[in-house]
Amino acid sequence: MSGLLLIAHAPLASALKAVAEHTFPNCAPQLTVLDVTPEMSVEVVEREARALLAAAGHAEFLVLTDVFGATPCNAAQRLLDDAGHVRVIAGVNVPMLWRSLCYAAEPVAQLVQRASDGGARGIVLGGAPELASPTIPCSPTT
Secondary structure: OOEEEEEEEOOHHHHHHHHHHHHOOOOHHHEEEEEEOOOOOHHHHHHHHHHHHHHHOOOOEEEEEOOOOOHHHHHHHOOOOOOOOEEEEEOOOHHHHHHHHHOOOOOHHHHHHHHHHHHHHOOOOOOOHHHOOOOOOOOOOO
């Protein structure tokens, strides 16, 4: 099972975890979060993220961040390894998070695709049905 780490500007990481706990209470405990406050440097965020990864004890991780190029994402990119055991996706949204929780039992390479598909398909323009994606069911894993 892949571990899930969410690194985002405070209080977004904790807020998204609360959404996950509300919707998928049996899956949410596998989600670890790190809220990044304004005074935290990239080095501090990286150090705290590495400690969270070590404590979680998974062989593979998907790290979700909020904004590409910002401190949470910059720190997350420092977690990447040559073997591909840690993957990073920037631009987290609720559908992406739910997909990540639902399919965390899959290898991280497949989980990345599921998460990014869920995030993209979760973006629907109101009043533009021709742009809407079909609904794809998601069953939580236990």
